[in-house]
Amino acid sequence: MLTCKHTTRLLSEALDRPLGKREYLALRLHLLFCRGCRAFRQNIYVLRKVSRSFMGRDDGPN
Amino acid sequence: MSFPAMLKKGALPPLLSVPNRIHPHAMTAISYTELISGFRPQLLKFARLQLQDDAAAEDAVQEAIEAALKGIERFAGRSALKTWLFTIVRHKVIDFLRERGRTVQVSSLERDEADMDEAFDALFRENEHWSPVSRPRPWGNPEEALEQQQFWQVFEICLEVLPARTARVFMMREFLGLETDEICTTLDLSTGNCNVILHRARAGLRQCLSEGWFGAEAARC
Structure with missing residues (x-):
């Protein structure tokens, strides 16, 4: 089982590279049970959207 | 374009008007004073x-509280007061x-990367x-x-306090x-x-926006 701290690292990296199958499954499993990490994911998705709006390129998360 | 130049490009607007919520006096001055002291730790943070x-930081919060007490009769509810503060x-x-920007180098505003990691670790x-x-x-x-223009001001402040390298990597990725x-x-x-740097930047900005905007806004309604 992933720790929350490790999960935040994977969530960040998921914005930059495709995750491996094992990482992806571990992440899904953790998120299923952890609302804190689900909120962290929502927050950093919004952060990406905000950053793109800041530069006038609002094309949403990948 | 350098980061400080980017910040200066969209010059910040003059003082915004205070939210205009005038309601019948629902609370006494004493309970307002108590409420305001309750918000003090959050404001200071x-x-x-x-x-x-x-x-x-102490000065800024003290001035804000004094200004709030002067205009207290304009506020009928707890959330309006918090947003205003x-x-x-x-x-x-x-x-x-x-x-400070005029007298001190921008680099003096930077947070050390180690401080950021320490602040992040403290969440767990x-x-x-x-x-x-x-x-x-x-x-x-x-x-x-x-x-909302105020949101962008908070966002700019949050960016400004990132360490130079952290901000640079984040901006290359998310802005460029x-x-x-x-x-x-x-x-x-x-x-x-x-x-590691991108994670640090996202975690730091997330925290800053949570405290500076989304947390404060939650009490608005």
Whole structure:
């Protein structure tokens, strides 16, 4: 089982590279049970959207 | 374009008007004073995070509270008061950053990367799961935030306090849309290092926006 701290690292990296199958499954499993990490994911998705709006390129998360 | 130049490009607007919520007096002056003191730790935390200067943070919060007490009869509810207090503190913080910008190098505003990691670690318990008080919460109404000038002021402040390298990598990725490989090559960093820096930037900005905007806004309705 992933720790929350490790999960935040994977969530960040998921914005930059495709995750491996094992990482992806571990992440899904953790998120299923952890609302804190689900909120962290929502927050950093919004952060990406905000950053793109800041530069006038609002094309949403990948 | 350099980061400070980017900030200066969109010059910050003059003082915004205070939210205009005039209601019948539902509360006494005494309960307002109590409410305001209750918000003090939160306001201080926000100001300290932005200014990295305890004395200046104290001043900003004190001035905001005095201003709030002067105009107290205009506020009927707890949430309007909280939003207003944060609005005043934001203005004080921005004024202070502008003032300091003229006399001190921008680099002195930077937070050390190690400090950021320490602040992030403090959100977790020993077992590396969220500590209950700092567990993230979903951000409400992001669409609405994007349309508000005050939100962008908070965002700029949050960016400004990032360490230079952290801000640079984050902006290359999210503002310029470069792939991580390209960023690592350009800055001569390992992929692992790049990932660590991006995570640090996102975690720091997330925390700053939670405290400076989304947390404060939650009480608005």
